[in-house]
Each structure stands twice: as C-alpha cells, then as structure tokens.
Amino acid sequence: GQQVMQIPQYQHVQEGEDFTTYCNSSTTLSNIQWYKQRPGGHPVFLIQLVKSGEVKKQKRLTFQFGEAKKNSSLHITATQTTDVGTYFCLYNQAGTALIFGKGTTLSVSS
Amino acid sequence: DAGVIQSPRHEVTEMGQEVTLRCKPISGHNSLFWYRQTMMRGLELLIYFNNNVPIDDSGMPEDRFSAKMPNASFSTLKIQPSEPRDSAVYFCASSPQGYTEAFFGQGTRLTVV
Numbered sequence: 001g002q003q004v005m006q007i008p009q010y011q012h013v014q015e016g017e018d019f020t021t022y023c024n025s026s027t028t029l030s031n032i033q034w035y036k037q038r039p040g041g042h043p044v045f046l047i048q049l050v051k052s053g054e055v056k057k058q059k060r061l062t063f064q065f066g067e068a069k070k071n072s073s074l075h076i077t078a079t080q081t082t083d084v085g086t087y088f089c090l091y092n093q094a095g096t097a098l099i100f101g102k103g104t105t106l107s108v109s110s
Numbered sequence: 111d112a113g114v115i116q117s118p119r120h121e122v123t124e125m126g127q128e129v130t131l132r133c134k135p136i137s138g139h140n141s142l143f144w145y146r147q148t149m150m151r152g153l154e155l156l157i158y159f160n161n162n163v164p165i166d167d168s169g170m171p172e173d174r175f176s177a178k179m180p181n182a183s184f185s186t187l188k189i190q191p192s193e194p195r196d197s198a199v200y201f202c203a204s205s206p207q208g209y210t211e212a213f214f215g216q217g218t219r220l221t222v223v
Contacts, residue, residue, distance in 0.1 A: 031209060042201060042214040043153070088153065092209050098143065100153040 003027075006089055006101030013108055019076040021104035023089035032072045033090040034063060037103075043088060046074075079108050114215035116202050122221045128190040131218045134183055135204030143212060144177055144187050145201040153201070159185065192222045 003026040013019050023032065031050045035043040047056055049065035049072060056063045062075040076083055089101040115134040123129050135142050144156040157167040162179045170177070174193070179185040189196055199219050203212040 033211070042217050043203075043212075044214070045211040048211065090212075098158070098209065098212065099155060100145075102152045 004029075004089065004091055004099070004101050006104060008104055009102065010105050011107070013079050013106070015081060015108050015110045016078050019079050019083070019106055020073055021087050021089075021106075022071065022073045023091075023101050024071045025091070026070070028069045029072075029091050030069075031092065032065060033098075034072075034074050035088045035090055035100075036085050037088065038085040041085075043100075076106075079106070081108050081110055084108050114202055114204055114213050116200075116215035116218050118218060119216060120219045120221075122223065123192055125193055125222055126191045127222075128188065129192045129196075129220060129222075131187040131200050131202075131220070133185045133187070133202030133215060135185070135202070136213055137183065139204035139206050139213070140182070141205045141207060141212075142179060142185050143203045143205075144185070145203065146198045147201060147217075148198045156187070156200075189220075192220075194222045197221050 004023055006023045011019055033048045034046040036046055037043045047063045049063055052069050053067045054065040060077045064073045074087055086103040086105045088103045090098050092098050114136055117132045140161050142159040145153050146156055147153045155169045157170055157177045158165050159179045162182055175189055177187045197220055199217045201214050201217045203214045205212045
C-alpha cells in the first residue's frame, strides 16, 4: 500500500519564525487533506488539495500539492502562539478510507 | 447543527468489562469514521461506514472490537472484553461524502485499568 511519511515529527520555533511540515508519498495520491489538532482537542479540517501543483493560501498558511501528486507541504509564515498544535496530512488509501500521517507537533515560544 | 456528538467524554473501566462508545454524526452526512489516537501509534482508522454500511474495517484491532451503524444518525463502537492496551482517545468523524472534509467529535478518552 501507500507509504506516506510526514516530517518533521516535532518542530520548535520562536514566535515570528516560519514553519513547514511535509508529507511525502511513495505513490501518487488522489488528494490530500490537512488538519490541525490543538493540545487536548480534536482534529479540525484546514484544506483539501486535489490538483497537481495546486497552491492554496489561508492567511499565513500556504498549502502545496506537488506536480507528481506525491508530496505536499504546509507552510506557516511568521508563526504565532495560536499556531501551536499538531498538523496532520490525511490521504485516502486504495480508494477506500482516509489515513492520517503521523503528524508534526509545533511548539512556539514567545 | 451541533456537530458530531460523542458520548461519553470520559470512560474509566476495569479490564474485562464491556465498553460501548457512541456517536451521532452530522445530519445529512453519509460517511462515518471511527479513529483511535495514542501517543505511540498516532491516529489510526478503525472502521469506515458509507450509507450505514461498513466499507473498510481492516483497522479493527481484533475480534474484541465491533462497530455498528443501525441508522444514519447513530453508531456504536464496542470493546468486549476491554484490556489496558485499549486505553486511548477514540474519535468519531463524519463527512458529506467519503473523501471530503471530515468533521470530528470531541472524542472519548477511555482508560482501562
């Protein structure tokens, strides 16, 4: 089946620094979603990417889907303490159900 | 809409007891997912229903776990008998269609002692 690696596992930044998390697949993905989970909370949907090379922005967040649809990234510009949490990519495997990456936990110090 | 509703929010039970987790999906959503989250294994998909029919239950750990969706507004996840290694947060999520945005419930934190 598909092997999707999400890196890094943890990232600590100073407030104002940028942050990027990556999901890399060994096979082509149909689509990919990104979720954020705050400590003690539940995953919350951020975005879905479907098209090759797609780039979407939400304020300070930029999401990209690679040309080969094998990798995706989430970039946060000028992090704030409110960005703290774990960011997950989510993809569908073998056309059936949705599988989460292992997540990148972001901590931000002010 | 109140979103996905899970109950109970917290459950502490003794090893060997039966545990039933409940989920009410968002009205009109036809896909429902049960996930389990632990520090070691992250978020694992247990089972996926579409139009109340189990489509993929390959993530169900073993025969001690069972899930049902008797109608479009209710699903249960049962563990019998429970074991300490089942301790985790269990999330239910629903989506309008299988591969679109999933809405998660608050989760049930299960502790088996």
